[in-house]
Amino acid sequence: AQSVTQLDSQVPVFEEAPVELRCNYSSSVSVYLFWYVQYPNQGLQLLLKYLSGSTLVKGINGFEAEFNKSQTSFHLRKPSVHISDTAEYFCAVSDGAGNKLVFGAGTILRVKS
Amino acid sequence: DAMVIQNPRYQVTQFGKPVTLSCSQTLNHNVMYWYQQKSSQAPKLLFHYYDKDFNNEADTPDNFQSRRPNTSFCFLDIRSPGLGDAAMYLCATSRATAGNSPLHFGNGTRLTVT
Numbered sequence: 001a002q003s004v005t006q007l008d009s010q011v012p013v014f015e016e017a018p019v020e021l022r023c024n025y026s027s028s029v030s031v032y033l034f035w036y037v038q039y040p041n042q043g044l045q046l047l048l049k050y051l052s053g054s055t056l057v058k059g060i061n062g063f064e065a066e067f068n069k070s071q072t073s074f075h076l077r078k079p080s081v082h083i084s085d086t087a088e089y090f091c092a093v094s095d096g097a098g099n100k101l102v103f104g105a106g107t108i109l110r111v112k113s
Numbered sequence: 114d115a116m117v118i119q120n121p122r123y124q125v126t127q128f129g130k131p132v133t134l135s136c137s138q139t140l141n142h143n144v145m146y147w148y149q150q151k152s153s154q155a156p157k158l159l160f161h162y163y164d165k166d167f168n169n170e171a172d173t174p175d176n177f178q179s180r181r182p183n184t185s186f187c188f189l190d191i192r193s194p195g196l197g198d199a200a201m202y203l204c205a206t207s208r209a210t211a212g213n214s215p216l217h218f219g220n221g222t223r224l225t226v227t
Contacts, residue, residue: 032212043117043203043218044156051213090155094212101216103155 002026002093006104014112015083021076021107023091030096033074035065038088086111119204119219126194127227134189134222136204144210145187148203156203163210199226
């Protein structure tokens with residue numbers, strides 16, 4: 001079965017600084033990777049997804065992620081964060097073998113002014 | 114806008130008193146999911162419907178049931194809520210169960226058990 005590890009439970013960062021949220025997954029023949037964002041008391045919203053093709057994926061709100069097969073990673077990045085990016089971010093993985101979507105434990109991004 | 118709508122946003126029930134949470138979608142997706150999310154944890158899949166085909170997760174307690182009367186609506190019934198069932202309940206949809214089909218979430222119902 002797939003597994004996902006989000007290495008940081010919380011990431012504090014100052015406004016306008018760059019940020020990277022780390023995600024590693026267990027290997028599979030073919031994987032589909034997702035980042036979701038959850039604002040307080042709301043559901044999850046899809047930020048971006050990797051299904052195939054270019055390893056650099058751009059999403060909403062200026063976020064991007066890079067699929068690295070050799071390192072089994074899918075880290076999320078933003079070059080300059082805003083206060084409004086404060087939220088919890090979930091990495092998730094599924095595969096072409098019919099296994100269900102598996103979420104990581106989440107990373108809370110706290111943007112400080 | 115096509116969306117997933119959950120009602121109510123906040124629900125308070127008493128210990129042991131049955132409660133029903135509802136979810137509707139205008140996306141016309143085949144699959145509807147119910148997740149339970151406790152504080153500072155990842156969402157945990159309870160079950161899903163592919164069309165009318167019900168799929169229960171092995172570790173979902175019998176206390177949790179679901180109904181999908183039509184494509185648009187899905188309900189989560191908690192027959193006898195315990196204090197440990199207090200959580201955010203998230204409904205989600207997807208076009209298919211294939212791994213490359215992203216989930217679309219509602220805003221959730223936060224359940225409090227007193």
